[in-house]
Amino acid sequence: MKITDDLTKGNIRNQLVVLALPLILGNIFQQLYNTIDSFIIGRYISHTAFAAVGVAGNIMNLFTFVISGGCNGxxxxxxxxxxxxxxxTLRKESFLSFSFGCFVTAGLSIIGLLTLVPLLDVLQTPLVVRIFAQDYLRIIYLGLPATFLYNWCSCVLRAIGDTKTPLWILVFAMVLNFSLDYLFVVCCKTGIFGTAAATVVSQLFASIVCFMYMKVKYPCLLFGRRDMAFDRRLLLKTANFGLVSALHQSSLYIGKLFV
Incomplete structure (x- = not known):
């Protein structure tokens, strides 16, 4: 069964550039959700709300890169x-990694919601800023499943050598995020709640499109009913690779929060 070109043949330098460049750009674009929100909030809401999304951005990126790092592993x-x-075995891993990722993501959402106020206290966030930051982060936490689904689909595609499709889907999601930010904040006057909602909706769009693309073009990568079997060895390997990579990917934002 042939899915993509054989990456072990041909010019190695060209193969690396074609494979790695979309990965680098994807990591950059992944951080633009908060940047776009900051631009709209600073221009159309208030300086206090802009400060809040700056505080929330580091926390949001911490959770985002825990998820994306786990998927990379x-x-x-x-x-x-x-x-x-x-x-x-690949389809069995598809089931185990998806199930494990959903479980971890649900846990992250719950932990985020429960520790939101104490964390902002630890960060010594001023009260007027904290109100905006809480409203923003609550929506972001509830939207973490969409973040996981996109990252899971994109990492599966990247694993077989298709690094361009997740990048283009992410670019379209960025455009949608900016458009929805403008619509919700400027036209509908929804405030900082609207920017967070726009981020979640655009991430949900990216995840659905990426999943449907996989289902149509690479159905052999997705698990079916007979693949839903527990494999302790494979699950432990999945957890080990995912958790170590998640810690590595999120270490920068853990450090920034300590600072």
């Missing part, structure tokens, strides 16, 4: 199984 397993052409 899991993609190593997918790439290994794809290279070995172990399709049955």
């Amino acid at each position: 899991i993609s190593i397993i997918f790439a290994e199984l794809y290279g070995e052409r172990k399709w049955n």
Whole structure:
């Protein structure tokens, strides 16, 4: 079964550039959700709200990169199984990684909501800023499942060598985010709540489009009913790769919060 071109053949330098450049750009665009929100909030709401989204941005990016880092770790397993052409095990890993990721993401959402006020206290956030930051982050936390679904789909695609499609989907999501920010804040006057809602909606759009693309073009990567089996060894490997990569990816924002 052939899905993508064989990346082990041809000019190595060209293969690396074609494979890595969309990955680099994707990591940059992933951080633009908060940047776009900051631009709209600073221009059309208030300086206090702008300060709030600055505080919220570091917290939001911490959770985002925990999720994307975990998915990056899991993609190593997918790439290994794809290279070995172990399709049955690959689909089983698809089920286990998706289930494990959903469980962890739900836990992150709950932890985020429960620790929101204490965390803002620890960060010594002024009261007037905290009110805006709480409204923004509550919506972001509730939208973390959409963040996970996009990152999971994109990492599966990247594992088989398709790094361009997730990038283009992310670019369209950025455009949608900016448009919805303008619509919600400037036209509908929804305030900082609208910018957070625009971010979640655009992430949901990206996740749905990415998943449908996989379902149409690469259905062999998605699990079916017979693939829903528990495999302790594979699950432990998934958890190990995912958690280590998540810690590595999020370490920058953990440091920024300490500062």
